[in-house]
Amino acid sequence: MGDPPPNITVAVPDGSTREVARGSTASDLAASIGKRLAADAVAAEVNGVLVDLGTALAEGDLVRIITGGVDEGRTVIRHSTSHVMAQAVLAVYPGARLAIGPAIEDGFYYDFELPESKRFSDEDLPAIEEKMRAIIAADQPFVREELSVDEGLALFADQPFKREIIAGVATAHGAADPDFAAEAAVGAAAVTTYRNTPEFVDLCRGPHVPTTGRLGHFRLTRVAGSYWHGDERLPQLQRIYGTAWESAPALADYLHRLEEAERRDHRRLGSELDLFHFPPEIGGGLPVFHPKGALVRQLMEDFSLRMHLAHGYEQVWTPHITKSTLYESSGHLSWYAASMYPPMEMEGATYYLKPMNCPMHILIYKDRGRSYRELPLRYFEFGTVYRFERSGVLHGLTRVRCITQDDAHIFCAPDQLAGELRSLLAFVLEVLRAFGLTEFEAELSTRPEKFVGEVAEWDQATEALRSALEAAEIPYVVAEGEGAFYAPKIDVHIRDAIGRRWQLSTLQVDFQLPNRFDLGFIGADNERHRPQMIHRALFGSVERFFAILLEHYAGALPTWLMPIQARVLPVRDANAPYAAAVTSRLAGAGFRVETDEAAEPLGARVRRGKLEKLPYILVVGDDDERDGSVGVNARGAEAVERGVTLEAFLARLSQEVATRGRPEDGAT
RNA sequence: GCCCCCUUAGCUCAGUCGGUAGAGCACAGCCAUGGUAAGGCUGUUGUCGUCGGUUCGAUUCCGACAGGGGGCUCCA
Numbered sequence: 001m002g003d004p005p006p007n008i009t010v011a012v013p014d015g016s017t018r019e020v021a022r023g024s025t026a027s028d029l030a031a032s033i034g035k036r037l038a039a040d041a042v043a044a045e046v047n048g049v050l051v052d053l054g055t056a057l058a059e060g061d062l063v064r065i066i067t068g069g070v071d072e073g074r075t076v077i078r079h080s081t082s083h084v085m086a087q088a089v090l091a092v093y094p095g096a097r098l099a100i101g102p103a104i105e106d107g108f109y110y111d112f113e114l115p116e117s118k119r120f121s122d123e124d125l126p127a128i129e130e131k132m133r134a135i136i137a138a139d140q141p142f143v144r145e146e147l148s149v150d151e152g153l154a155l156f157a158d159q160p161f162k163r164e165i166i167a168g169v170a171t172a173h174g175a176a177d178p179d180f181a182a183e184a185a186v187g188a189a190a191v192t193t194y195r196n197t198p199e200f201v202d203l204c205r206g207p208h209v210p211t212t213g214r215l216g217h218f219r220l221t222r223v224a225g226s227y228w229h230g231d232e233r234l235p236q237l238q239r240i241y242g243t244a245w246e247s248a249p250a251l252a253d254y255l256h257r258l259e260e261a262e263r264r265d266h267r268r269l270g271s272e273l274d275l276f277h278f279p280p281e282i283g284g285g286l287p288v289f290h291p292k293g294a295l296v297r298q299l300m301e302d303f304s305l306r307m308h309l310a311h312g313y314e315q316v317w318t319p320h321i322t323k324s325t326l327y328e329s330s331g332h333l334s335w336y337a338a339s340m341y342p343p344m345e346m347e348g349a350t351y352y353l354k355p356m357n358c359p360m361h362i363l364i365y366k367d368r369g370r371s372y373r374e375l376p377l378r379y380f381e382f383g384t385v386y387r388f389e390r391s392g393v394l395h396g397l398t399r400v401r402c403i404t405q406d407d408a409h410i411f412c413a414p415d416q417l418a419g420e421l422r423s424l425l426a427f428v429l430e431v432l433r434a435f436g437l438t439e440f441e442a443e444l445s446t447r448p449e450k451f452v453g454e455v456a457e458w459d460q461a462t463e464a465l466r467s468a469l470e471a472a473e474i475p476y477v478v479a480e481g482e483g484a485f486y487a488p489k490i491d492v493h494i495r496d497a498i499g500r501r502w503q504l505s506t507l508q509v510d511f512q513l514p515n516r517f518d519l520g521f522i523g524a525d526n527e528r529h530r531p532q533m534i535h536r537a538l539f540g541s542v543e544r545f546f547a548i549l550l551e552h553y554a555g556a557l558p559t560w561l562m563p564i565q566a567r568v569l570p571v572r573d574a575n576a577p578y579a580a581a582v583t584s585r586l587a588g589a590g591f592r593v594e595t596d597e598a599a600e601p602l603g604a605r606v607r608r609g610k611l612e613k614l615p616y617i618l619v620v621g622d623d624d625e626r627d628g629s630v631g632v633n634a635r636g637a638e639a640v641e642r643g644v645t646l647e648a649f650l651a652r653l654s655q656e657v658a659t660r661g662r663p664e665d666g667a668t
Numbered sequence: 669g670c671c672c673c674c675u676u677a678g679c680u681c682a683g684u685c686g687g688u689a690g691a692g693c694a695c696a697g698c699c700a701u702g703g704u705a706a707g708g709c710u711g712u713u714g715u716c717g718u719c720g721g722u723u724c725g726a727u728u729c730c731g732a733c734a735g736g737g738g739g740c741u742c743c744a
């Protein structure tokens with residue numbers, strides 16, 4: 001046994017190995033690979049675990065240097081920036097208590113309890129930012145320390161929230177919260193802390209950048225109230241949100257994306273394009289649709305209905321209010337009451353606005369005996385439901401109190417379930433693709449701790465859902481235990497044009513309602529059997545889907561959905577009769593076209609049409625009158641096209657509408 | 669519901685360190701008939717969100733309320 005060799009060998013992601021001196025850290029390794037890498041490094045991944053750059057390496061480790069330019073690196077930068085903010089807040093408001101300060105998508109936040117019930121306002125942010133810049137300029141180290149639980153409790157004697165995390169104690173619900181525990185690696189024998197200065201130390205599992213000097217491209221964005229553990233019965237905390245990036249251009253890029261999202265905001269587009277608004281006189285979350293908005297809605301619904309009818313669905317219609325007994329039978333009054341409007345008393349009975357259509361569809365099913373020969377039965381309805389959403393969660397058309405669901409309920413024999421789910425998911429994707437949505441991600445939610453029905457039944461249905469996902473070839477993740485108590489489900493999400501994720505469709509198997517309503521059908525064996533039931537919303541809600549389409553397309557909807565598809569602009573009054581003839585020819589062919597008389601200069605009329613995002617502006621002047629042509633100014637086109645024959649344009653428009661395309665796609 | 673911010677003409681916003689208001693767009697009229705993103709002139713428009721308080725006087729300061737926005741384990 002001599003001295004150990006002076007060097008150790010570690011593996012790096014490109015498959016090669018490198019030799020470094022025994023006792024070297026990840027940081028040393030980065031430096032040995034390259035100056036640039038060392039400068040950009042913020043953390044390391046050793047054998048798959050994210051660690052500080054200061055971590056000592058061991059023989060045979062697989063080491064990946066994490067730079068600020070990758071997702072894991074940005075997470076480290078954001079988390080470290082949140083510590084800097086906490087230190088700054090403590091400096092500005094001595095006595096503040098720290099709750100948690102995680103990295104989130106695009107940024108970070110930190111929750112505080114301020115002394116004397118003080119609250120943050122926007123005006124506090126510049127002072128905190130200034131202090132943060134001083135901390136960053138001081139290039140303070142992040143020093144990791146490991147403590148026992150008792151040492152941790154002593155160190156954070158003045159920080160009750162930190163103590164609660166350390167103790168891993170129960171929340172008000174009486175259950176330990178694994179997320180909070182993970183925050184400080186509680187559960188291991190020790191907790192870890194990161195110290196920046198003799199005064200400032202924070203409980204944290206890390207990792208962090210080596211020194212605050214690595215940070216600096218950040219901005220504090222807003223203040224908000226929050227609750228400890230997100231529970232409004234627990235103390236209210238003061239939250240500050242910020243964003244942080246690896247470089248100034250990355251930060252600028254993010255701020256630009258925010259502006260882009262602002263530009264696409266469906267509420268803004270709704271009023272700019274004269275589609276809908278929310279009159280305060282009617283109440284929060286209750287939109288009115290103007291002529292153009294109602295037209296777009298109708299086009300969406302018409303298309304959807306046609307597709308459903310072509311795929312074996314039957315349209316049904318049900319009332320908006322019902323006696324309470326129906327929702328007692330369904331069980332909604334016991335588990336959904338918080339989202340229902342208060343009851344109305346009429347003629348000795350109690351009525352409710354309907355929050356869900358399913359019980360009514362069930363009554364249609366139950367109206368007479370059913371044979372296996374009829375199954376599957378697929379009922380479809382644009383059913384308007386009313387749900388009491390708390391005022392604070394309302395948001396434009398995406399969160400309203402009166403919701404038109406494109407709701408379907410499928411009743412099938414148990415041996416039909418898998419096939420139904422498979423064709424149903426394929427149908428859902430087909431319809432969404434027709435609206436130009438192409439990037440899908442799904443989530444499969446499985447049996448929760450509390451559930452109704454049989455385990456075997458759940459397993460079978462969950463497998464059927466999984467096989468539908470496999471057949472549809474879309475990426476999905478499994479959310480273990482996230483299903484509702486009565487059903488496993490698939491949620492389909494889409495990515496929009498700027499990469500945002502929206503939840504749209506839900507496919508849900510139901511183990512509860514067929515039993516509660518004692519549904520049956522007579523099988524080939526002349527015995528009575530229980531049908532299986534699938535709930536399905538495709539758009540989710542017409543209102544929300546409308547909002548998502550508007551944001552996805554930034555208001556420039558595909559031509560088939562535009563309220564006005566083309567507008568004809570005579571160059572001067574003398575061209576008005578020809579313009580009228582062009583308009584009438586196009587309108588006669590079934591398109592939505594109008595004329596804009598020469599009461600204003602051409603440029604002004606073109607501009608107005610562009611702001612309205614019209615697919616086509618057709619300018620007609622003397623040349624066109626002579627040649628039977630139009631000047632075509634297509635949305636998104638770089639140049640106008642002169643002298644296009646009217647018939648050629650008509651063919652192009654027909655083709656584009658038939659294929660549900662957009663002028664931007666160059667469909668001709 | 670709770671925390672922060674906002675509320676001035678139809679829209680976007682300025683303004684008054686307390687003496688009851690202004691711009692652009694829109695709208696109306698007239699002129700201009702212009703080949704592809706704002707032609708000119710003239711004119712109209714406001715209980716300065718509501719109610720209360722302080723004040724000789726409040727759109728401005730204070731309070732309450734209403735409406736809107738952001739947030740309340742980034743999770744849908």
